[in-house]
Amino acid sequence: MAFYEVMYIIQPDLESDELLDAALEKVNSTIEKTGGVILSQKKVGKRRLAYEIDDYKEGIYLLINVQAEQTIVPVLEHFFKVNEGYLRYMILRLDEEQGAQLIRAEKTVRPEKEDSDTEAVEPAGDGVLEEKSE
Numbered sequence: 178m179a180f181y182e183v184m185y186i187i188q189p190d191l192e193s194d195e196l197l198d199a200a201l202e203k204v205n206s207t208i209e210k211t212g213g214v215i216l217s218q219k220k221v222g223k224r225r226l227a228y229e230i231d232d233y234k235e236g237i238y239l240l241i242n243v244q245a246e247q248t249i250v251p252v253l254e255h256f257f258k259v260n261e262g263y264l265r266y267m268i269l270r271l272d273e274e275q276g277a278q279l280i281r282a283e284k285t286v287r288p289e290k291e292d293s294d295t296e297a298v299e300p301a302g303d304g305v306l307e308e309k310s311e
Contacts, residue, residue, distance in 0.1 A: 191237065
């Protein structure tokens with residue numbers, strides 16, 4: 178199985194949580210139906226487009242990292258072309274090293290913040306320089 182990075186832009190009209198989640202869920206279900214595994218997904222947010230696409234000057238960017246067979250690429254291309262609301266998409270195949278980094282990042286459990294991180298910083302005190310006038 179290969180590793181892929183899928184970035185796509187959806188219409189800014191879909192910014193409400195319900196519509197955005199529905200658009201994201203459609204892509205996720207398409208990936209899972211073809212046997213792919215979603216390693217991570219990120220809502221990058223609303224950004225201004227470099228040029229107008231279908232009279233839209235802004236779009237909502239979403240990024241998904243996937244592990245799947247090569248057959249997922251034409252399936253996703255067909256999905257983005259047929260369904261409305263998706264302005265642009267890009268599917269990149271990652272090399273094995275980048276894929277291994279994704280898996281390591283997914284397996285890494287981030288430790289909870291310790292109490293030492295929240296300690297107050299001590300004032301500088303005597304280290305403050307004063308200007309002397311003569």
